[in-house]
Amino acid sequence: MNITYIGHSGFSVELEHSILLFDYFEGTIPKFPHGKHIYVFSSHSHHDHFNIDIFKLVEKYASITYILSYDIGKKFNEKFFLRHGISKEVYEQLIFIPERSVQTIGDLEIQTFHSTDEGVAFLITSEGKRIYHAGDLQWWTWPGETPEEYEQMTKTFQDEIATLPHHPIDAAFLVLDPRQEENFWMGFDYFMKHTDTRCAYPMHFWKDPSVIDHLLEMDISNEYQNRIVEKEFYK
Secondary structure, three states: OEEEEEEOOEEEEEOOOEEEEEOOOOOOOOOOOOOOEEEEEEOOOOOOOOOHHHHHHHHOOOOEEEEEEHHHHHHOOHHHHHHOOOOHHHHOOOEEEOOOOEEEEOOEEEEEEEOOOOOEEEEEEEOOEEEEEOOOOOOOOOOOOOHHHHHHHHHHHHHHHOOOOOOOEOEEEEEOOHHHHHHOOHHHHHHHHHOOEOOEEEEOOOOOOHHHHHHHHOHHHOOOHHHEOOHHHHO
16 A cells, blocks of 8 residues: 655555545645556645646546545535536536545445545445545634634544544545644544554644644553654655
């Protein structure tokens, strides 16, 4: 399994027989070997997770499946896609996947989860690997919020994480957002302590990878520090 960081929350995962491309927003998409099927995922419609440029891949590769969160289909209708140069043939093959579903698509078993913001999170099982991409499923708690806001978000996030299957996750792409200030670590930490995650990739850090060092310096991360991919990976 070869993992490449593209930018923000965008990653590619190359397996033996297929390639998974998650939440492309910015950066350079790698050149993928021909002969492998490409699965392109977008977790929700926010501009930093869904970029219409992902459809340019059809000009380079013959075997592609687009799996988009249901909210993208609600926000952008067929006319939007056609207006942006997406052919009717490609549009009719788009898969708009709902939250809290389990589907087999091609070589993948895909489970989705309710996001605490918009769209879905993905858990992909394929070729003996399990790969989780959080999208914007995060413990979005902020300094200055009311106790009621904190309690509601805490319950929503923790309840959703509890629905993850109790199986090892080989690679998890997790939000680590410095905008949350002193609360930046909470969602990442909770996920790592409540799942069997073998390797965690911080994301959504808005070009500030120093937040990874900050987490590694905290005692709360001692039990899983050796499972966090460090800042040098993102250069």
